[in-house]
Amino acid sequence: MKVIRPGRVSDLDSLMRLAHSAGPGLTTLPPSEEVLGARLLESEQAYAKQVNRPRGELYMLVMEDLLTAKVVGCSGILSRVGGFDPFYSYVIRSRVHESKALGVRKEVKSLHLEANHTGPSEIGSLYLHPDARGGGNGRLLSLSRFLFMAAFPQRFADEVIAEMRGVLDGHQESPFWNAVGRHFFEIDFVTADRRSAGNKEFIAELMAEHPIYLPLLPVSAQEVVGEVHPDTEPALRLLQQEGFTFGGEVDIFDAGPTYRTTLAQVRTLRESAVGVFDHIADTAASADRMLVSNDAIEFRATIGSVDVSPDGGIGLPRDVALALGLHLGDSVRYVSARAT
Numbered sequence: 001m002k003v004i005r006p007g008r009v010s011d012l013d014s015l016m017r018l019a020h021s022a023g024p025g026l027t028t029l030p031p032s033e034e035v036l037g038a039r040l041l042e043s044e045q046a047y048a049k050q051v052n053r054p055r056g057e058l059y060m061l062v063m064e065d066l067l068t069a070k071v072v073g074c075s076g077i078l079s080r081v082g083g084f085d086p087f088y089s090y091v092i093r094s095r096v097h098e099s100k101a102l103g104v105r106k107e108v109k110s111l112h113l114e115a116n117h118t119g120p121s122e123i124g125s126l127y128l129h130p131d132a133r134g135g136g137n138g139r140l141l142s143l144s145r146f147l148f149m150a151a152f153p154q155r156f157a158d159e160v161i162a163e164m165r166g167v168l169d170g171h172q173e174s175p176f177w178n179a180v181g182r183h184f185f186e187i188d189f190v191t192a193d194r195r196s197a198g199n200k201e202f203i204a205e206l207m208a209e210h211p212i213y214l215p216l217l218p219v220s221a222q223e224v225v226g227e228v229h230p231d232t233e234p235a236l237r238l239l240q241q242e243g244f245t246f247g248g249e250v251d252i253f254d255a256g257p258t259y260r261t262t263l264a265q266v267r268t269l270r271e272s273a274v275g276v277f278d279h280i281a282d283t284a285a286s287a288d289r290m291l292v293s294n295d296a297i298e299f300r301a302t303i304g305s306v307d308v309s310p311d312g313g314i315g316l317p318r319d320v321a322l323a324l325g326l327h328l329g330d331s332v333r334y335v336s337a338r339a340t
Helices: 009-022 033-048 137-151 175-179 181-185 189-196 201-206 230-241 267-271 318-323
Strands: 002-006 058-065 070-078 082-099 104-118 121-128 159-163 245-250 257-262 273-280 290-294 301-304 314-316 331-336
Touching (some): 002 033, 002 137, 009 033, 009 058, 009 070, 009 121, 033 058, 058 137, 070 137, 137 267, 137 290, 137 301, 175 181, 175 189, 181 189, 181 201, 230 257, 267 331, 273 318, 301 318
Parallel strands (some): 121 159, 273 314
Antiparallel strands (some): 058 070, 082 104, 082 245, 159 257, 245 257
């Protein structure tokens, strides 16, 4: 059985192994002990403190295989992007240029750099080890974040975004970076990508502020603007099923798209129900596989069957209840693992 729980500083070695297997382009999971260790510590502190409104807290979640006690995946939520470290993106804008004398009318797209200091919540850092993929594990790892957000809405903004990993070529280089970024930063894509996971001051110091006209870029760069890495396509489809849509923004390094929605529109939040765990149920009580979580800050989530009594009480198999750390009388949140 796989269970989602808060990440801890003691998970650093496991996260490092995941980061090395992920490869370049996953900015939020750099193979750096310094960066990942700081994030895990920041996450522990976020879970521990009282929060009335989002101030940029980071919540790391990991997937643990209870049979082997190994961490096989991770995901994260940033309660609000921006703050002292602004959230940088390129906004795609279109303008029609027309000459009646030449009989030419052409729509030209351009990229405009924006720095957001008080933005929405962001989900990210999603990575599942290849050996653990399948069996609904990716769905659990991604959607469990929304169950946590549903349990503690005061900790998050009303809007949520997801930056999707952009396209890399066969040499693990970004065509967009090679056409744009490297001319301003004079470093390779992997170095810039990893540096951006920490202090972003170098972006403000070196990035050009003027619009970038897409037709002036090489075709290889134009073709990847707003496109996702092949490995990211399943995660994108899942978010689209949850109500996320393309927001017209792309990453400044690899031009991967940013998808967004409001929390109120997220399918997992809208359809989730809450009840009281009051009995142990047969494993086959429900034909549907459900996402199930406790409603505690010491968060736990897994996939299992749910038995809903006529009076609204919730029954769970014993192994599911133990995985979630539940006692009779505790609150349980559940939702179908798949959109109908």
